[in-house]
Amino acid sequence: MQTMSKADRFIKGMTEMPVVDKKWLFGNETDDPLRFAFDAKRVIHPSVRGRTVPAEEILTRWDAFMRQSGRRSKRAIYIHIPFCQTRCLYCGFFQNFLNKDLEDAYIDRLITELNMNSMSLFMKSHPVHAVYIGGGTPSALSVQNIERLIQAIHLNIPLANDYEMTFESRFHEFGDDKINACLKGGVNRFSFGVQSFDTKVRKCIGRIDDRGKIIDRLNYLMSIDNAAVIIDLMYGMPHQTMDVWEKDVTTLIEIAIDGGDLYQLNVYEDSKLKEAVQKGALPSAAKTSEQAVMFKRGVEIMEKARYKRLSICHWARNTRERNLYNQLSKSGFVTVPFGAGAGGKIEGYTFFIDRDIHSYMKRIDAGEKPLMFMMSPPDDYELYTEIIGEMDLGRLNISMLSARYGVDLENMLSPLLEAWLAKGLITMSDGFLELTVAGQFWYVNLTQAMLDWLMMIKSNGNHALNIKAIAAQG
Ligand code: SF4
Structure with missing residues (x-):
């Protein structure tokens, strides 16, 4: 043949x-x-995509990584807080509504997980340059839990002197006491998912606070002058005309925010947003071709204001904003995951931790890293x-x-x-x-x-x- x-x-x-x-x-x-x-x-x-590692081999593979020092290169850790006060209509990542008892129990386990991994040769061998506390909504945590978590990070993670520590936040119920707990603990970057400053757009996607409150709180944080303040804006949402979008981006510049992301709205199949549009409760989101024009306009406004472009979607006004975590994680550097639903990467292997909070806590109590999925790197x-x-x-x-x-x-x-x-x-x-x-x-x-x-x-x-x-x- x-x-x-x-x-x-x-x-x-x-x-x-x-x-x-x-x-x-x-x-x-x-x-x-x-x-x-x-x-x-x-x-x-x-x-x-690489090859899915069989479930029975996942922990053996993880332990093997933890027993070696690993290559010297920049490292990051990602810590996941799987609670939100409300559910945003467009969200494809919502996990749990906030519940005080569950929150305390979860932070106990998260600290245990940090503790467990900190003893390994892998974690002790090289400094960590970026920590991202994301979610969910980390700012929904109580003051005590914010303090406990940040203290555990300092005790267990060998932070580089020039570390970046990001705390992902919403302004709703993020009072001065919580902001002070973050700053006192060494958080040096706040990232807010503002999405839009327009009150009507915000309310229609399930955000609570209005334009005035958001601007006041951002001005307050900027006046403290002790951490980079970053906001995400999104284009293509219902009621968000081109005029509204231009005003959103212009407002970011007027407040002189340290850094900003301009993101495209994705309407997920099973999202509440899709359901609301189908039921006629909301007008449609912008089509992809309309979003393209909004993206171009956003780029023009940022460039006219001489914001420095750090990536396709991200800009910085000054040297305070480095966008370190995002650059490291997108470029395949080591990212060690902690918390229910967190994802990470080591030497091309991709890991995900159990998203179910109860099963996550049970497995931590049993003394194991609660990984549920692992993929080996392709050639x-x-x-x-x-x-x-x-x-x-x-x-x-x-x-x-x-x-x-x-x-x-x-x-x-x-x-x-x-x-x-x-x-x-x-x-x-x-x-x-x-x-x-x-x-x-x-x-x-x-x-x-x-x-x-x-x-x-x-x-x-x-x-x-x-x-x-x-x-x-x-
Ligand atoms: S705060 Fe974030 S994770 Fe929580 S529902 Fe809204 S978009 Fe989703």
Whole structure:
């Protein structure tokens, strides 16, 4: 029987690919790439899946990591608080309503978990540069629990002197006593999910406090001048016209916030928001093509105010904001997870801790790390992770990655790059791929397409395959 050559197998794979798949790689034919380069955002976070580790091997693998010192590189920890005072309509991550007894019991277990892991060689060997206390709503915790948790972090985690400690917050019931407990404990970055300053938009998505209160509290925190203050704004929500969005971004600048994120609203299938729109209780959220125009306008306003761009979605006004945790976690650095529902990464392995708070607490009481899911890294994960981290910054250093991994990346990606150049999604110069504003809006699709393309080449068995020649034949 005649065997197919690698090139033939590749061409066969390409020609058999359904039209819809090709569109996800190369994009649509359009004169308006900002709005129509793709039909939709294909993924929320670009990724390459490895192999699911069998449940019975998860703890053995984790223990093996904890028994070694691990590589010296920047490290982060993520601590999850799975409680919220209210449920926001758009949320796809809600876990539990706040309950005082459960809160106390949970913080006891979280401290035990920090304690358990702190004894390991892995945790003792290298300093931790970024701590992210996220949720859920960490600011919903009581003053005592905030104090207990932060104290446990200092006792158990070898923090680098220039550590970044972020406390994710909402202004609702986040009084001066809680703010002081954070600052006294060494929190040096507050991140608020403001989403919109517009009271009508806020109320329709389930946020409680109005524009006046949000602005007053942000001004107060800025006046303390003791921590970076960061806010997230979201575009595309019901009632959020372009005028409202422009006012949202302009307000961020007027308050002189240290840093800000501009995020796209995702309407999850099982969200309360989708249900409310279907029932006619709320007008529809903006379409993806409308969100694209809002993104471009947001970028223009931030650039006009000379905010410095730290990633595609994130800006800083000054040197106080470093955005360290986000950069480390997106670029594949070690992120050790703590708490029910937390996720993390060590040497390309991805971990998730049990989301069910009762089962989480039971397993902590039994003296084990309550992991429920683990995935091993795919081959070449370092390259893929660097591509994801670089693209999040709005560019790809093709020359550097080619030299580092011993591959001709430009040649390998050339069919995609040529299509994206022609469509106005990227520019190429000095060995760098740079995303245009349209490319920035669609960057998750472009990144996922690159990863899929490289995986497809890999599955044909040869990274050095001359793709340009193959594409010409095809
Ligand atoms: S505060 Fe955050 S986690 Fe809680 S319901 Fe709202 S969006 Fe979801």
